[in-house]
Amino acid sequence: MKLGLSLYSFGADVHAGRMDVYDAIRAAAEIGCDGVEIIAEQHIPGWPNPSLDDLTAIRELVASLGMEIFCFSCYFGRNVRSDRPQTQDEMVHHAKRMIAMTSYLGAKVMRPAFNASPVGILVDYVTSVLPALEKYGVIWGVELHAPHPPEYYLEALEAVDSPWFRLVPDFSCWQGPNAPGQIHPNELSTFEPLLEYTVHCHAKAHMFDENGDEPNTPYRELMGMLADHGFDGSVAGEYEGWFIKDVPSERTARTLFALLEKHGR
Amino acid sequence: MPIETPHRAPRTNRDQADRAKQGIRVFSGLGQRDLLASNRLETAGPGWRMLIRNPWYTGTHLSTVTSMRITVNGHPVPEENTLISLRGQTLPIACAKAMHELWWGMGEVAELFLTDPALSGVLAEKNVVNIDIDMRTTFSYGFPDDTLPYRLTGEMEFEK
Numbered sequence: 001m002k003l004g005l006s007l008y009s010f011g012a013d014v015h016a017g018r019m020d021v022y023d024a025i026r027a028a029a030e031i032g033c034d035g036v037e038i039i040a041e042q043h044i045p046g047w048p049n050p051s052l053d054d055l056t057a058i059r060e061l062v063a064s065l066g067m068e069i070f071c072f073s074c075y076f077g078r079n080v081r082s083d084r085p086q087t088q089d090e091m092v093h094h095a096k097r098m099i100a101m102t103s104y105l106g107a108k109v110m111r112p113a114f115n116a117s118p119v120g121i122l123v124d125y126v127t128s129v130l131p132a133l134e135k136y137g138v139i140w141g142v143e144l145h146a147p148h149p150p151e152y153y154l155e156a157l158e159a160v161d162s163p164w165f166r167l168v169p170d171f172s173c174w175q176g177p178n179a180p181g182q183i184h185p186n187e188l189s190t191f192e193p194l195l196e197y198t199v200h201c202h203a204k205a206h207m208f209d210e211n212g213d214e215p216n217t218p219y220r221e222l223m224g225m226l227a228d229h230g231f232d233g234s235v236a237g238e239y240e241g242w243f244i245k246d247v248p249s250e251r252t253a254r255t256l257f258a259l260l261e262k263h264g265r
Numbered sequence: 266m267p268i269e270t271p272h273r274a275p276r277t278n279r280d281q282a283d284r285a286k287q288g289i290r291v292f293s294g295l296g297q298r299d300l301l302a303s304n305r306l307e308t309a310g311p312g313w314r315m316l317i318r319n320p321w322y323t324g325t326h327l328s329t330v331t332s333m334r335i336t337v338n339g340h341p342v343p344e345e346n347t348l349i350s351l352r353g354q355t356l357p358i359a360c361a362k363a364m365h366e367l368w369w370g371m372g373e374v375a376e377l378f379l380t381d382p383a384l385s386g387v388l389a390e391k392n393v394v395n396i397d398i399d400m401r402t403t404f405s406y407g408f409p410d411d412t413l414p415y416r417l418t419g420e421m422e423f424e425k
Contacts, residue, residue, distance in 0.1 A: 043371075180291065242295075243291050
């Protein structure tokens with residue numbers, strides 16, 4: 001499997017204006033990543049209407065450092081406007097833009113954040129853009145994140161039944177009860193039926209102990225299950241402790257990537 | 266050295282409501298931490314200018330700012346005397362919620378212009394500024410009314 005970092009991990013410095021997307025990409029390369037995940041609404045200059053020149057510069061910088069963009073993350077919110085929710089046509093138009101942009105950046109996976117409640121609306125949404133996903137060679141990776149139960153998207157994955165609609169599990173689902181945001185810790189065995197759909201993972205971390213381990217997240221077991229399955233996708237470390245504490249992000253990113261290498265190489 | 270040890274982590278959530286409360290606290294802490302891009306209030310044109318960063322954890326449409334209320338040393342600045350400016354585009358704060366086309370980037374610094382004449386009698390060398398922002402989330406994070414109620418504050422200097 002390929003190992004890298006989500007640039008989300010550099011959030012402390014990006015939010016404070018101390019680092020931009022180019023700095024974060026260079027830092028990830030220096031740490032030794034195979035690739036990165038980029039979040040549109042956090043990292044792309046000129047969002048939501050970036051210039052092709054900026055997108056090209058990002059793509060070329062990542063490639064020049066010997067990395068790839070594992071995943072392009074974006075948000076599919078309905079409450080963009082104050083006067084009304086987005087129409088279905090607007091949602092589909094936005095999704096097609098993001099699919100094309102993912103392709104332009106050279107990423108294989110697009111992770112849209114979208115409220116799929118009930119899950120059936122996700123099935124309709126994905127189905128309506130399947131031709132675009134196939135045309136551009138982009139996989140819609142639906143993110144499974146706490147507090148959703150691990151089986152939350154299985155029905156949708158089975159209903160759409162397409163290689164262009166797959167799963168991005170976030171390790172938050174298997175974090176222990178002391179992890180921030182956790183409501184229902186899940187048994188590790190619940191990861192097993194998801195493996196066949198998994199194309200990319202978010203290796204969530206909020207904190208590290210003196211050994212560089214994440215005390216609330218069973219990294220060894222989760223990474224072991226991926227390896228045993230023969231997983232050949234990507235895992236991006238996603239450090240979220242920057243919400244709680246302002247620590248130099250290069251330091252925590254390095255600790256997190258070392259944890260991934262310890263259990264994933 | 267531990268960066269954040271478990272016993273110092275936020276308390277375990279009991280249910281979705283508790284999770285939402287914790288989320289508001291954590292998101293607010295991040296917004297507060299990086300809020301002031303400068304601790305100086307400056308005279309600007311017919312009023313005063315201050316610099317704040319987007320408190321949200323990503324960039325956002327300006328339309329998600331459904332309200333922003335500024336108080337200086339306990340004096341509430343009227344909404345009609347509060348303007349926000351992004352990349353040189355200045356508009357009354359009351360219009361922000363209609364501006365879904367205008368983007369407020371992650372950590373991007375916005376200029377706030379306060380044109381309330383009464384401030385001339387309120388401002389001191391050191392000032393307490395309260396910034397209350399109701400920010401709508403573009404999809405549900407579980408907050409009541411899908412709105413994050415930022416109640417932020419800063420100490421700002423002003424040279425008379």
